[in-house]
Amino acid sequence: MELTPVAVIRHNVGPIDGLFLFDTLALIMLIQKNIPIAQYTTFKIGGPARYFCAVKNEDDLLEAVKFSKEKKLPILVIGGGSNLLVADSGFNGMVIRNEIKGKDWKEGNDGIVTVTAGAGEDWEGLVKESVDRGLYGLEGLSSIPGTVGASPVQNIGAYGVDVSHAIKSVRAFDTTALGFVSLSNEDCGFTYRDSMFKHEKGRYIISAVTYELSKNGKVSVEYKDLKDYFAKKGNSQPTLKDVREAVIEIRKNKLPDWTDWGTAGSFFKNPVVSAQKFTELKKLYPELPGFTEQDGHVKLSLGWILDKLCNAKGLTIGNVGTYEKQALVVVAKPGATAQEVLDFSNELMRRVKDKTGIEIEGEVEWAVA
Numbered sequence: 001m002e003l004t005p006v007a008v009i010r011h012n013v014g015p016i017d018g019l020f021l022f023d024t025l026a027l028i029m030l031i032q033k034n035i036p037i038a039q040y041t042t043f044k045i046g047g048p049a050r051y052f053c054a055v056k057n058e059d060d061l062l063e064a065v066k067f068s069k070e071k072k073l074p075i076l077v078i079g080g081g082s083n084l085l086v087a088d089s090g091f092n093g094m095v096i097r098n099e100i101k102g103k104d105w106k107e108g109n110d111g112i113v114t115v116t117a118g119a120g121e122d123w124e125g126l127v128k129e130s131v132d133r134g135l136y137g138l139e140g141l142s143s144i145p146g147t148v149g150a151s152p153v154q155n156i157g158a159y160g161v162d163v164s165h166a167i168k169s170v171r172a173f174d175t176t177a178l179g180f181v182s183l184s185n186e187d188c189g190f191t192y193r194d195s196m197f198k199h200e201k202g203r204y205i206i207s208a209v210t211y212e213l214s215k216n217g218k219v220s221v222e223y224k225d226l227k228d229y230f231a232k233k234g235n236s237q238p239t240l241k242d243v244r245e246a247v248i249e250i251r252k253n254k255l256p257d258w259t260d261w262g263t264a265g266s267f268f269k270n271p272v273v274s275a276q277k278f279t280e281l282k283k284l285y286p287e288l289p290g291f292t293e294q295d296g297h298v299k300l301s302l303g304w305i306l307d308k309l310c311n312a313k314g315l316t317i318g319n320v321g322t323y324e325k326q327a328l329v330v331v332a333k334p335g336a337t338a339q340e341v342l343d344f345s346n347e348l349m350r351r352v353k354d355k356t357g358i359e360i361e362g363e364v365e366w367a368v369a
């Protein structure tokens with residue numbers, strides 16, 4: 001395995017010699033070859049990247065794209081690697097780790113505060129700081145692993161809140177038009193766990209996201225787990241901080257510890273079906289939970305289906321299984337391969353199809369080239 005740098009990109013520095021290179025470390029970006037990617041993902045699975053670089057600013061990003069275009073390499077951008085399954089054969093292209101940092105808070109009228117955060121900022125750090133500043137909007141999204149740049153791509157959501165409600169705009173490099181663009185909330189085409197970024201795959205590389213938060217908001221505690229939590233505590237008027245603490249505790253009790261397990265959280269999306277299909281399924285399974293969406297479609301709880309209909313809660317095949325407390329979450333033991341995860345997920349898909357006729361869709365991104 002070759003671990004030596006194959007390219008050095010410099011910004012505003014003179015000719016490189018060994019000493020000079022060392023002195024100007026902050027200004028260079030290394031593009032390396034054959035770097036194992038598993039270490040950069042929460043599944044801790046996957047082969048090497050043919051090329052790998054970490055970008056710390058938009059100039060680096062531009063250079064990384066230029067390098068990839070010249071060599072005709074497919075690009076995979078990673079943030080926290082928390083929603084990613086990399087093939088055992090690795091990625092035969094350029095893996096760009098987005099490490100663009102920075103947060104810029106701006107106070108507007110009527111208690112509105114916007115924050116523009118670099119795509120490589122830690123998501124949980126941003127949520128914590130917003131709550132510490134007394135700002136409403138992101139508290140329900142506490143304790144989600146990953147980076148700011150991933151939040152619009154997958155329209156992260158939890159406890160009744162999707163991040164799309166707080167996103168004002170997204171700054172991204174358009175690899176087709178070869179320039180940075182600002183995309184409005186509408187341009188992003190957000191739906192449940194989905195956005196335009198997933199459909200125009202590879203076209204945009206996000207460098208920053210602007211969120212609109214409020215000093216005078218209201219907490220949302222309609223989600224069953226939150227309602228139960230506050231009822232148990234006898235807290236009828238939870239504050240912003242209470243909601244954040246509740247979400248952290250609920251997640252801790254229901255989801256695996258990312259440092260112990262290889263996992264990417266929910267492996268599949270909750271399926272959304274027609275009202276008619278829901279009625280048919282309800283006849284067969286009267287307890288099936290379903291949530292009617294604004295357009296009349298019904299979102300089903302796949303965790304419930306896997307658990308109660310497919311006997312798959314805690315199911316383990318070899319090194320891979322579903323989490324013992326949440327059947328929608330796939331966990332992998334050390335040494336598990338991507339192929340084992342795929343085989344296991346195919347087994348879950350088959351069981352759901354047998355019981356409900358529904359073809360479920362992955363939520364985790366599959367990276368292979």
Ligand code: EPU
Pocket residue numbers: 157158159160193225254255264265266267268269270289301302303304305307308313325326327328363
């Ligand atoms: N359920 C079961 N058995 C299970 C799992 C769930 O019966 O093994 C039931 C629960 O009792 C509940 C329903 O299914 O009635 C829904 O479960 P839960 O509240 O845990 O939420 P979810 O729909 O399974 C979604 C997100 C999670 C997010 C939670 C909480 C998706 C794909 N997943 O899960 O997000 O944390 O809601 O808001 O939408 C993630 O994306 O990685 C993730 C963890």
